[in-house]
Amino acid sequence: MDRRTDEYDTAAGGGASVQPTANTSEVNLEIEGMTCANCAGRVEKAIAGLDGVSDVTVNFALNSANVHFDDSKLDTSKIAEAVADSGYSVVTQQLSFDVDGMTCANCALRVEKALSALPGVTTASVNFALERADISALSGKVNDAIAIKAIEDAGYHATSRNKSGSEDGDADEATRNEKKQDKSLILLAVSALLTAPLVLQMVWMNLGVSYHLPAWVELALATPVQFYIGARFYQGAYAALRHRSANMDVLVALGTSAAYFLSLYNMLTANAGQTHLYFEASAAIITLILAGKIMEERAKRGASAAIRELMALRPRRARKVVAGEGEQDVAIESLSVGDIVRVLPGERVPVDGKVHAGESELDESLITGETRPVARVSGDTVVGGAVNGTGRLDIEVSAVGDDTTLSRIIRLVEKAQTGKAPVQKLVDRVSAVFVPIVVVVALLTLGAWLFTGFGAEASIVAAVSVLVIACPCALGLATPTALVAGTGSAARNGILIRNFEALEQAHNVDTVIFDKTGTLTEGTPTVRDICPVEGVDRNELLRLTAAVQAASEHPLARAVVSIAKDEGVSLPDIDNFKGKTGAGVMADVEKHKIAIGSEALLSDLDIAGPPQDLAKDIKKHEGEGRTVILVAIDGTFAGYLTLEDRIREGAKQAIADLKARGISSIMLSGDSQDVASHVARELGLERGEGRIRPQDKAREVEKLRKEGRHVAMVGDGINDAPALAAADVGIAMGGGTDVAMETAGITLMRSDPALVSAAIDISIATRRKIAQNLFWAFAYNVVGVPLAAFGVLSPAIAGAAMALSSVSVVGNSLTLRRWTVRK
Numbered sequence: 001m002d003r004r005t006d007e008y009d010t011a012a013g014g015g016a017s018v019q020p021t022a023n024t025s026e027v028n029l030e031i032e033g034m035t036c037a038n039c040a041g042r043v044e045k046a047i048a049g050l051d052g053v054s055d056v057t058v059n060f061a062l063n064s065a066n067v068h069f070d071d072s073k074l075d076t077s078k079i080a081e082a083v084a085d086s087g088y089s090v091v092t093q094q095l096s097f098d099v100d101g102m103t104c105a106n107c108a109l110r111v112e113k114a115l116s117a118l119p120g121v122t123t124a125s126v127n128f129a130l131e132r133a134d135i136s137a138l139s140g141k142v143n144d145a146i147a148i149k150a151i152e153d154a155g156y157h158a159t160s161r162n163k164s165g166s167e168d169g170d171a172d173e174a175t176r177n178e179k180k181q182d183k184s185l186i187l188l189a190v191s192a193l194l195t196a197p198l199v200l201q202m203v204w205m206n207l208g209v210s211y212h213l214p215a216w217v218e219l220a221l222a223t224p225v226q227f228y229i230g231a232r233f234y235q236g237a238y239a240a241l242r243h244r245s246a247n248m249d250v251l252v253a254l255g256t257s258a259a260y261f262l263s264l265y266n267m268l269t270a271n272a273g274q275t276h277l278y279f280e281a282s283a284a285i286i287t288l289i290l291a292g293k294i295m296e297e298r299a300k301r302g303a304s305a306a307i308r309e310l311m312a313l314r315p316r317r318a319r320k321v322v323a324g325e326g327e328q329d330v331a332i333e334s335l336s337v338g339d340i341v342r343v344l345p346g347e348r349v350p351v352d353g354k355v356h357a358g359e360s361e362l363d364e365s366l367i368t369g370e371t372r373p374v375a376r377v378s379g380d381t382v383v384g385g386a387v388n389g390t391g392r393l394d395i396e397v398s399a400v401g402d403d404t405t406l407s408r409i410i411r412l413v414e415k416a417q418t419g420k421a422p423v424q425k426l427v428d429r430v431s432a433v434f435v436p437i438v439v440v441v442a443l444l445t446l447g448a449w450l451f452t453g454f455g456a457e458a459s460i461v462a463a464v465s466v467l468v469i470a471c472p473c474a475l476g477l478a479t480p481t482a483l484v485a486g487t488g489s490a491a492r493n494g495i496l497i498r499n500f501e502a503l504e505q506a507h508n509v510d511t512v513i514f515d516k517t518g519t520l521t522e523g524t525p526t527v528r529d530i531c532p533v534e535g536v537d538r539n540e541l542l543r544l545t546a547a548v549q550a551a552s553e554h555p556l557a558r559a560v561v562s563i564a565k566d567e568g569v570s571l572p573d574i575d576n577f578k579g580k581t582g583a584g585v586m587a588d589v590e591k592h593k594i595a596i597g598s599e600a601l602l603s604d605l606d607i608a609g610p611p612q613d614l615a616k617d618i619k620k621h622e623g624e625g626r627t628v629i630l631v632a633i634d635g636t637f638a639g640y641l642t643l644e645d646r647i648r649e650g651a652k653q654a655i656a657d658l659k660a661r662g663i664s665s666i667m668l669s670g671d672s673q674d675v676a677s678h679v680a681r682e683l684g685l686e687r688g689e690g691r692i693r694p695q696d697k698a699r700e701v702e703k704l705r706k707e708g709r710h711v712a713m714v715g716d717g718i719n720d721a722p723a724l725a726a727a728d729v730g731i732a733m734g735g736g737t738d739v740a741m742e743t744a745g746i747t748l749m750r751s752d753p754a755l756v757s758a759a760i761d762i763s764i765a766t767r768r769k770i771a772q773n774l775f776w777a778f779a780y781n782v783v784g785v786p787l788a789a790f791g792v793l794s795p796a797i798a799g800a801a802m803a804l805s806s807v808s809v810v811g812n813s814l815t816l817r818r819w820t821v822r823k
Contacts, residue, residue, distance in 0.1 A: 024054065025071040027120070030091035030139060031063050031083060046086035050074055076138060080122040090138065092122055095147055096161040096414075097133045099126065103236055104248040105431035105476025107156070110240075114154040118142055129480035129810075133158065155239030184294050191229045191287040194221045198280035199796075215267045215277060222279035226260050230286040246435035248472050252289060254439070255467035256282040259795055262460050278461065278795065285468050285799030292803025296473070296810055305488065305817070310410050313366055313385035318350035319343070321394060332400065339397045349386045352399035352406075355379060360391025367406060368494045368749040412496050412747070416487045422504070423774065424479045431472055438470040438785070445789040461795060465788035469798035471780050471805040478773035481813035486766030489819045494749040495759050502745025505728045506763035508710040512658055512756060513701060513723070515715035516669035516679060516688075517645060519733050520753060523555050523716070525645035527563040528626060532639035533614065539569065541639045545631050547571045548587040548594050552579065556629060559643055580604075583693075584629070595632040598672070600691070607632045610640065622674030625682070647682060654753035655683045661757065664709075668692040668700060668723075697723035714756055731756060758821040769816055773809045780805040 031043055043065060044058040052073030058065045067079055080090040102108055108128040115124035115133060120141025126133045135147060144160040151158040198221055201213055213221075227234075233256070236249030259282040266277055301308075319327045321340040332350055335341065340356055343349055349362065361373035364386040373389055376382055382395055385406040401407065442463040449459035487497045497503050514520050532541040546564035549557035550571055564571060577587040583604070584597015595601060599609050610618060610630065618628050618640060626642045655665050664686045669676045673690035680688025692700070697713070701723050704711050713720065713727035724730030724744050732744035733751050748755040784801055787793050793801070 025069055025119075027067050027069070027076055027079070027138070029065040029067065029076075029079065029083070031058070031065055032089045032091055042086050043083055043088055046082045047079060050078060050082055053079075076120055077116070077122045080138075090122065092136045093139050093142070095135050095137065095142065095144065097144075097147060097151065097158045098161060099131050099133050099151060099156050099158050101156040101236065101239070102126075102128055102131060104128070104472040105427060106245065106247045106435060106472055107236075107240070108476060109428050109432055110154050110243065110245050110247075111151055111156060114150045115147060118146060118150055127480050127484075128476040129484055132161075155236075155243055181294070181297065184290070184297075187229050188287070188290050188294060191225050191283070191290060194225050195280070195283040195287045197221060198283050201280070215270075218277055218279040219264070219267065222260060222263070222283045225283040225286055226256060229290065230256060233286070233289075246439070248435070250435055251438060251467045251470055251472075252285070254442075255464045255795065255799075256285050258460055258464045258467070259285070262457065266457070276457065278464075281461075281464070281795040281799075284796040288796070288800045288803045289468075292807055295803075295807045296477070309366060310385075310406065310413065310491070313348065313406055315348045315350040315384075335397055335400050337397050337400065341395050341397060343388045343393045343395060345388055345390050345392065347388050349382050349384050349388060349393075349395065351384045351395070351397050352382070352404045353384075353395040353397045354381050355393055356396040357394040358392050360393050361389035363387040363389070366492065367409065409491065409496060409749070412498055413487055413491045416483070416497050416499055416503075422500075423770065427475050427479060427774070431475055434470070434472045434475070438467065441785060441789065442466040448789075449791075458791070462789060462791045464795045465791070465793050465798040466785055468795055469780075469784040469788045469793060469802050471777070471784075471802045473802075474777035474780055474805040474809045475774075477806055477809050477813075478777045479770050481810050482766055482769040482773055482816065485813045485816040486762055486769065486819075489816050490759070490762045493755075493758065493762075493819075493821045494752075495755055495762060496747040496749060497759070497763070498745050498747070502729055503763045503766055505710065506712065506746065506760050507767050509663060509712045509729060509760055511664045511666065511704055511709045512712045512714060513697070513704075513727070514665065514667045514685075514753075515697070515720050515723075515733075516667055516671060516676070517555055518716045518751070519714055520651045520667060520679065520683060521645040521647055523645065523751070525556055525559045525627065525643040527559050527641055528644050529621070529642040530639070531614070531617070531641070533611070533637060536633070536638045539567075541631060542567070542641075543569050543571065544589050544592060544594050544633065545596055545641065547574050547589050548577070548585055548596055550574075551577045551587065552585055555645075556627065556643055557585075560629075560641065593634050596629055598691070599630060602630060602632055602637065605632070605635070607635055608637060610637055614640070619674065622672045623678060625675055625678035627671050627675055647679065648751070648753060651753045652683050654756060655685060657754065657757040659684070661760070663757075663760070666700075668697050694720065694722055698726040701726040712756070712760075714753075731759060755821065761822070762816075762819060765816060765819055769813055773812055776812070777805065777809055 040058040044056055047053055047056045047058075047065060047067055050069070052070040053067060054070065055068040056065060065083070069079070080092070083090050099111055102111065105128050108126040111133055112124050112126040115121060115126070115135050118135075118137070120138040121135050122138065123136045124133070125135075133147075133151065135142065144162060148158045148160065197213060198218060230252075233249045233252045236247065237253040240247045240250055259278040263277040263279045263282070314332075316332055317329055318332055318335060319342040320330045320335065321342050322328055327342060335351060341350055341353070345360070355376055355378050357378060359375070359377040361375050362382060363373050364383060367383050367385050376393070381398070382393070383406065384399075384404045399405070402411075445466050446459045446463040449462050450456065454462075483500065483503075486503070490497050517523055517525075530538055530542055532538050542560075542564055546561050546569060549560040551574060561571075572590050574587040574589050577585065579585045580597070580601060584595065584601040586593070586595045586605075588594070595605055595607065602609055609615065621628050621642045626644050628640050628642050630640050631638050658665050665683075667676060667680055667683075667685050667688040669679070669688065669690050670692060671690050676688035676690030679685075689700070697715075697720060701711050701713055705726075705728065711727045712729040712731055713723045714731045714733060715721075715724055716733055724732065729746060730744035732747045733753075746759050748759070780801065784793070784798070784805075788798050
């Protein structure tokens with residue numbers, strides 16, 4: 001709830017009486033993350049410290065905050081930021097809209113301001129390149145109708161992207177875009193036909209052919225171009241000026257109108273002799289800018305092709321297998337977790353799931369970037385959108401709709417593409433004053449030419465050239481098109497960049513910290529040796545150890561359970577299971593107290609370690625890169641197991657690639673120091689640290705950052721979550737789990753260490769394109785406007801330069817679509 005109030009009582013739960021003012025507003029926020037009364041106190045203190053807050057009450061039981069504030073000094077977005085800074089978050093809803101009618105960055109800025117001004121909106125971002133608006137608002141405060149009205153009041157048209165049945169929505173949007181493109185092409189063809197005779201007579205004159213179209217013919221050809229085909233520029237200019245703003249349409253409308261009406265004036269006031277007309281200039285400007293806009297639209301769609309390719313992977317129907325009834329053709333929306341669906345050869349997998357029956361090879365290239373087909377057999381997980389090979393698969397559904405991996409990938413890529421680079425804020429400020437400055441420069445040009453005695457006609461022509469060469473579109477497209485193309489290419493290659501901050505920081509990385517298990521190694525260890533002490537039976541040691549490990553999800557635990565099952569060992573029930581992070585596990589099994597883990601765990605439990613002869617063997621195993629887990633039964637050391645986890649193929653080359661880029665590589669592992677040192681030597685790492693707990697990894701990250709290093713942390717996104725969050729850039733390896741995607745700034749969709757350097761490469765390439773685009777966008781204006789002001793460029797050439805400026809910027813961004821991971 002967010003309402004303007006003139007009088008209210010003190011909020012329940014405490015707080016002083018509030019004296020109302022004309023600008024006083026009240027808002028109730030739903031807070032996430034509070035776990036105790038102390039949390040509520042911290043949130044309350046953070047909000048109370050804001051200038052403009054007159055009263056705040058945070059209710060821990062309701063997870064809510066009631067705030068009274070002066071809305072002339074403060075808005076809800078600042079309150080939400082204060083809550084976030086205190087370590088908690090405000091519950092918000094996300095809404096997205098397609099926006100029609102924007103012609104330059106200034107239009108996008110105006111829509112953004114209109115949405116930001118809505119009560120309850122915490123953030124608003126409008127992407128000119130994608131013609132899309134995204135807002136985050138307090139739950140229940142803003143709906144489609146409110147947001148669309150705000151956009152339409154700003155002078156544009158909007159359609160919601162928030163309706164259910166996204167596939168139908170995508171199809172409708174594609175149809176609308178095709179119709180819009182077809183209409184633009186027809187208008188361009190008509191405009192070109194009408195303009196061609198006007199331009200050709202100029203060509204004939206330059207070739208020495210003295211021929212002029214009659215003045216009334218020029219007028220007849222130019223008028224429909226000016227007022228019918230060019231109507232979009234007048235409409236856009238009117239909408240902008242009505243809202244006390246200015247955009248590209250204002251410049252085009254002013255420039256072409258000046259050329260057209262100057263020609264009409266000369267035509268009406270001319271004597272019987274021939275007079276100079278500029279109808280070809282006004283018509284050519286409109287035709288060229290229209291052509292540039294069409295090329296720009298096509299190029300922009302090319303930049304965002306990755307999202308459409310991902311959306312195209314989502315099947316709409318599936319073959320559901322029903323016991324006793326056979327196959328049923330059903331809509332994807334009707335499937336539930338646990339259903340069985342059948343996928344025939346050549347079809348796309350409709351949902352995330354697990355192979356229930358059958359075996360085949362799947363092409364997952366558009367999801368993970370893996371170019372080779374991947375074998376899938378009973379029990380293996382499959383990802384929706386993958387293409388089935390030659391086998392038939394029955395799949396048990398594990399996720400549908402928005403919970404599928406493909407849907408989460410699409411959301412992440414969209415979120416990254418609709419973000420803004422820090423430099424975009426500067427561009428937005430420039431765009432806000434760009435058009436008024438150009439109009440002033442054009443007036444100064446007109447005055448200077450008149451003052452120096454060139455006459456009204458030549459002065460107006462020079463001013464028109466200034467108006468039509470200025471290109472705010474190029475400025476607005478420079479950053480978002482590069483960001484869209486770069487993140488799209490990264491996603492196509494299995495690299496999900498979550499936001500621009502990750503892209504920006506990845507460029508600066510000089511140190512990469514790797515987790516070992518599942519990152520540099522395959523993460524599927526196998527038991528090699530089972531070594532009991534004298535007097536303990538091997539099978540009994542395995543039976544008790546596997547019983548306890550069955551309660552753990554750790555890869556080492558799964559390996560122990562696997563070998564027990566392979567050997568037909570029956571596992572008893574356990575009680576009082578406890579885990580000690582980074583050290584091991586404990587439980588009661590058949591009245592025995594079992595402890596499994598490292599020497600540190602045994603030491604903490606006052607259990608003597610292995611005898612000297614076994615200690616030497618253990619040291620030897622660890623020196624050869626094997627992991628050793630110790631087992632104690634009833635407070636006495638009973639033996640140990642050794643496990644091997646193969647180093648990933650390509651890990652050594654991945655480390656070498658980072659080294660070639662001048663980037664240091666460090667490994668932090670929970671294994672012993674001997675194992676860590678062995679793997680570090682094998683891979684050529686700068687150093688390998690063992691006996692590292694998850695919290696120690698985060699401390700190591702902070703330590704390196706304090707030394708001035710820019711750190712990337714690479715892990716599996718679960719045990720490594722603290723370190724992923726602490727690093728400048730968190731990179732989650734493989735799996736695409738919720739934790740990985742939410743914690744890390746970059747997620748690698750396949751477990752290939754080579755993608756770490758590739759993620760850095762695409763970050764550098766994208767930033768380079770942004771810099772190039774901004775340089776050319778500013779250069780066009782810095783060079784072009786003075787040339788036009790000095791009369792070097794004619795209005796028609798100036799219009800062509802304006803049109804080509806946007807096309808060249810978008811075209812430069814499109815070169816990122818060719819980026820691939822270096823083999």
